Amino acid sequence: MADAARGGDDWLVNEPVAPELAQEQISAEIAAAHAGPGGVRVEPSGPALDFAPYRSSLLRFPTKDLRQADPEGAELLAPVFGEHDVDPLEADLTIQAGGEPLGERILVAGRVLDGDGRPVRDQLVEIWQANASGRYIHQRDQHPAPIDPNFTGVGRCLTDADGNYSFTTIKPGPYPWRNHRNAWRPAHIHFSLFGTDFTQRLVTQMYFPGDPLFGLDPIFQSISDPAARERLIATYEHDLSQHEWLLGYRWDIVLTGSHATPLEDEDHA
Amino acid sequence: MPERTPGQTVGPFFHYALPYDGDRELVAPGTGIRLHGIVYDGAGSPVPDALIEIRQADAAGVVPVVPGSLVRNGVFTGWGRCATDRVGEYWFSTVEPGAVDGGAPFFAVTVFARGLLDRLFTRIYVPDHPALTNDRLLASLDADDRARLIATRGADGSLQLDLHLQGDNQSVFLTYPGHK
Numbered sequence: 001m002a003d004a005a006r007g008g009d010d011w012l013v014n015e016p017v018a019p020e021l022a023q024e025q026i027s028a029e030i031a032a033a034h035a036g037p038g039g040v041r042v043e044p045s046g047p048a049l050d051f052a053p054y055r056s057s058l059l060r061f062p063t064k065d066l067r068q069a070d071p072e073g074a075e076l077l078a079p080v081f082g083e084h085d086v087d088p089l090e091a092d093l094t095i096q097a098g099g100e101p102l103g104e105r106i107l108v109a110g111r112v113l114d115g116d117g118r119p120v121r122d123q124l125v126e127i128w129q130a131n132a133s134g135r136y137i138h139q140r141d142q143h144p145a146p147i148d149p150n151f152t153g154v155g156r157c158l159t160d161a162d163g164n165y166s167f168t169t170i171k172p173g174p175y176p177w178r179n180h181r182n183a184w185r186p187a188h189i190h191f192s193l194f195g196t197d198f199t200q201r202l203v204t205q206m207y208f209p210g211d212p213l214f215g216l217d218p219i220f221q222s223i224s225d226p227a228a229r230e231r232l233i234a235t236y237e238h239d240l241s242q243h244e245w246l247l248g249y250r251w252d253i254v255l256t257g258s259h260a261t262p263l264e265d266e267d268h269a
Numbered sequence: 270m271p272e273r274t275p276g277q278t279v280g281p282f283f284h285y286a287l288p289y290d291g292d293r294e295l296v297a298p299g300t301g302i303r304l305h306g307i308v309y310d311g312a313g314s315p316v317p318d319a320l321i322e323i324r325q326a327d328a329a330g331v332v333p334v335v336p337g338s339l340v341r342n343g344v345f346t347g348w349g350r351c352a353t354d355r356v357g358e359y360w361f362s363t364v365e366p367g368a369v370d371g372g373a374p375f376f377a378v379t380v381f382a383r384g385l386l387d388r389l390f391t392r393i394y395v396p397d398h399p400a401l402t403n404d405r406l407l408a409s410l411d412a413d414d415r416a417r418l419i420a421t422r423g424a425d426g427s428l429q430l431d432l433h434l435q436g437d438n439q440s441v442f443l444t445y446p447g448h449k
């Protein structure tokens with residue numbers, strides 16, 4: 001909050017402006033990258049860190065090989081969070097600012113699992129997103145779409161004993177950015193996740209089914225495996241929708257493998 | 270086994286969501302040490318929109334598994350978060366971690382940034398510790414890379430290590446068996 005409140009700062013430059021760079025060029029680069037070899041990845045099914053169509057990545061990916069390490073000490077234990085840390089009301093983004101936000105009210109729910117399919121219990125989930133018009137509260141967002149005074153777009157919750165999380169929010173709008181000319185991000189919600197090990201930390205983005213911008217977006221397309229990209233897309237689930245109230249989406253999240261042995265896991269259960 | 274969810278960049282708009290009051294103060298400022306450094310990109314420019322998280326043992330080498338990192342109430346949780354400032358600097362007010370099970374003490378570190386499509390993991394080792402010579406990761410590296418993982422101690426006891434996302438001085442970034 002503190003950083004966003006630094007009104008008037010101009011040090012936060014937006015994404016590089018490339019007004020001459022056409023979507024056709026970016027789309028051709030995406031296709032070439034998908035057809036080409038490898039890419040620098042933390043995980044085999046993760047995004048390529050060296051994904052040139054996302055221009056901001058060019059000076060920010062490691063060119064030297066990542067090193068394999070055996071986790072030890074603090075790496076074996078994620079931080080834990082409790083009832084003091086998170087108010088249950090933080091899971092409802094539609095009641096935070098005093099009035100009803102504009103837009104399509106939705107529920108986003110799912111489970112957080114570790115790489116072996118075990119639920120991640122009582123763990124922190126953080127989200128942030130644009131409003132229904134595609135505008136963030138962030139000082140740095142200069143998109144000339146309306147701010148909604150009744151929507152901050154920030155939420156938190158703790159998973160339950162089965163790893164379930166649930167947020168009530170507004171469906172975010174797509175928004176333009178300055179990667180290239182006429183660049184638009186598909187509608188998405190940013191998610192921040194923890195596992196039981198420090199090494200399972202994950203920040204990602206959840207998308208909505210059928211978005212026409214998927215094929216054009218270099219951030220989404222930085223994941224070259226189509227099946228892996230699909231795992232970032234929520235599914236509409238009618239049983240989660242509520243009569244005359246909201247539409248329901250399900251999105252399950254699978255973290256990397258825990259390094260705990262089965263015996264240790266039982267001790268902690 | 271379920272299939273893994275891929276990561277995506279933290280993007281440019283996390284500042285109003287992830288930072289919170291006291292996020293970088295694992296202990297009250299002035300009561301412990303300062304851990305700090307600057308995050309650089311491949312052109313040597315500071316990165317003013319990165320987010321650094323650390324996880325660590327306490328001074329006795331015990332990794333706390335206690336809630337309270339968001340609302341600290343004076344509890345040492347061994348976890349903190351810091352967005353870099355306009356000159357790319359991160360800092361934490363914390364204690365120097367002790368050796369866990371006799372290993373070389375280090376801060377476990379996660380790096381997020383606009384332009385960085387997935388999170389990166391690294392370590393910041395405490396300098397001048399006898400266990401550094403037995404550390405398996407350090408032993409697998411050449412002298413230059415080893416030096417890039419070990420903090421420098423300032424006259425006031427602070428620990429300093431810059432992080433380089435790319436370039437000749439690139440930091441040593443890690444993957445773990447669970448990432449395979």
Ligand SMILES: [Fe+2]
Nearest residue numbers: 188190280282
């Ligand atoms: Fe976004």
